Amino acid sequence: MNTTSLATLLAVLAVVVGVSVVMRPRGSSTLDxxxxxxxxxxxxxxxxxxxxxxxxxxxxxxxxxxxxxxLDGAWYAVGFAAGFVPVLLFVAAPLRRYGEFSIPDFLGRRLGSERVRLVAVAVVQLVILSYLIPQSVGGGITWQLLVGEGFFGLSPYATGVLLSTAVVAAIVAFGGMRGTTWNQAVQFLLLLVALVWLAAVVIGEGFRYGDAVDALSAEPLANPSRDADGWVLQEEVNRIDGAQPATFGEPGARYGRLGQFALVVTLAMGTAGLPHVMNRYFTSPTGKAARTTTVWVLALAGMFYALAVMLGTAARALIPDAVADHPWLEDLTVEGVLTVPEHALPVLGRIFGGEAGLGVVAAGALVALMSTIAGLLLASAATWGHDVYERHINPRATQRQAVTAGRATTLVAACAAAVLALALRPEAFAPAMPSLVATMVTWAFAIAGCAFTPVFALAIWWRGTTASGATAGMITGAVLAVVMFTTGNSLAPSALKELLVTPTFVAAPIAAAVTVLVSRRTEPPPDVDAAWVRMHGTAADRQAERLARLTVAGRRTERRGGRRAQR
Incomplete structure (x- = not known):
């Protein structure tokens, strides 16, 4: 067991728990x-x-x-970072101005339908579960490298899955959105410090990104592959020009032309439909604040992904030469290449910072997945607690009962994700995909981008969107996404497989078309003009609309009072 690394991790966890205790909600209201x-x-x-x-x-x-x-792996960074551009332009401000608790709450109230709300709840849970599983897998992989030992008879991987999920579930259930918000802010800063430290150390040792890419591109790209005799190093074929071997600095190592485009579209469109990200905009005080927040996010995310791409390149360039000086690398590599790609940054940390360096990077990795798990569990709690329990199971629930129901659902969702993550064996998947964790998260982005983003955009920007249209669009998008990437993962590498496993390019337009066609045959909600003013009107427009509602309500009260007097 790496005592120094484990001590670093425990110190970070102590900070996280301390923030939750200090910043926990003071009241028991659902708004808090x-x-x-x-x-x-x-x-x-x-x-x-x-x-x-x-x-x-x-x-x-x-x-x-x-x-x-x-280069093909860098498309993940492009897609993840680009996702906030449509959020900034089309979603953030109108969503906050409308002001509800969650995506299902927004769609249900905007379209005046409980059916839409319940379908949205089901899709939210599907997205959340698809996103939770790779986070739990990441926890297992990191613990396996950091500590290397399991507790209570469990393997190191299983121990990491269970511990990371259990700790976060407890923090969310205790701290709510207030505690989770400050935790995530602190966790991001810790994560950024770990990444900046590692980048500074690598550059200080003489690493230069451009020179490394040129050197790596001078020979064919090869990665470990497992056969009956164990791990062997196998050259990659260029997916664009099959007659040539793949190289590090040219496209085609993992995706063809269409596959690269489909991947970026899937990741960019999926961001606007992620429940745990969109729910954060409801916490902003105003629509303007939500838009300004997104500008900050774009800048911070861009810096983060630039560092991640650089460090992935540094790991590929520097680890082979480090094997001779670090014998422990022999168990993790084949001819100098890591068998588990997710070990790249932790291994760099250990090479250049010893056990403490490994602890810093591993703590950053665990902080990243714990922060995301927290947001996912809170989004799950909001949909079950507010959209299902308060509105359908117990409409007369007190605020305390509703919060208790939300806390209980965080534990259920965490258990489901942990069980499914334990059923996976990361080493069996690693040779088949660029990154098990990144690939699995892509599936969550696909479901969100196909089922939610088209309906979301239409509900915000098209007055004619109806409850029936939104329901049909969400179901169509979710079913197409699941069927396509499930079918694609069973196929041999090909252009068809690349398109199927990143289905948003095809499925999202179909879902949008279904929403529009069904909406044109059904009636929009009666209060669409009022909803439009709330989302897109000026502050004066919204104030006038509120005064009009109050005037109408006052007149109704007067009429009721008059009728009672006559009786």
């Missing part, structure tokens, strides 16, 4: 538990969104994808 009273500042919320969004797929997965596939 789910939305932190809608009083989260711009910079704090930007840090928290980054902590929510920059998951194990970002910290471990992007560097791993670059490590394995070079």
């Amino acid at each position: 538990f789910y939305l932190a009273g809608q009083k989260v500042g711009i910079v704090t919320n930007a840090w928290a969104i980054c902590g929510d969004y920059l998951s194990a797929a970002s910290f471990l997965g992007v560097a791993a994808a670059v490590y394995v596939s070079g």
Whole structure:
């Protein structure tokens, strides 16, 4: 067991738990538990969104994808970072101005339908579970490398899965959105410090990104592959020109032309449909604050992904030469190449910082996945607690009962994710994909981008969207996404497989078309004009609309009072 690394990790966990205790909600209202009273500042919320969004797929997965596939792996960074551009332009401000608790709450109220709300709840849970599983897998992989030992008769991987998931579930259930927001802000800063430290150390040792890419591209790209006799190093074929071997600095190592485009579209469109990210915009005090927050997020995420791409390249260039001086690398590599790509950054940390360096990077990885798990569990709690329990199971629930129901659902969702993560064996998947964690997260982005983003955009920007149209669009998008990437993962490498496993390019337009066609045959909700003013009107427009509602309500009260007097 690496005592120094484990001590570093425990110190980070102590900070995280301390933040939860200090910043826990003071009341028991659902507004406090789910939305932190809608009083989260711009910079704090930007840090928290980054902590929510920059998951194990970002910290471990992007560097791993670059490590394995070079330029093709960098498309993950492009897609993840680009996702906030449509959020900034089309979603953030209108969503906050409308002001609800969750995506299902927004769609249900905007379209005046409980059926839409319940279908949205089902899709939210599917997205959350798809996103939770790779985070738990990342926890197992990191613990396996950091500690190397299991507790209570469990393997190191299983121990990491269970511990990381259990700790975060307890923190979320205790701290609510207020505690989770500050935790995610602190966790993002810790994550960024780990990444910046590692980049500074690598550059200080003489690493130069451009020179490394040129050197790596001078010979064919090869990665470990497992056969009956164990691990062997196998050259990659260029997917664009099959007659040539793949190289690190040229496209085609993992995806063809269409596959690269489909991957970026899937990741960019999926961001606007991620429940745990979109829920954060409801915590902003105003629509303007939500938009400004997104600008901050774009800048911070861009810096983060640039560092991740650089460090994935550094790992590929530096680890082979380090094997001779670090015998422990022999158990993790085949001819100098890592068998588990997600080990790239932790291994770099240990090479240049010893056990403490490994602890810093591993703590950063665990902080990243814990922060994202926290956001996912809180989004799950909001949909079950507010959209299902309060509105359908127990409409007369007190605020305390509703919060208790939300806390209980965080534990259920965490258990489901941990069980499914334990069923996976990461080493069996690693040779087949650029990064197990990043690839699995792509499936969550696909479901969100196909089922939610088209309906979301239409509900915000098209007056004619109806409840029936939104229901049909969400179901169509979710079913197509699941069927396509499930079918694609069973196929041999080909252009068809690349398109199927990143289905948003095809499925999202179909879902949008279904929404429009069905909406044109059904009636929009009667209060669409009022909803439009709330989302897109000026402050004066919204004030006038509120005064009009109050005037109408007052007249109704007067008429009721008059009728009672006559009786």
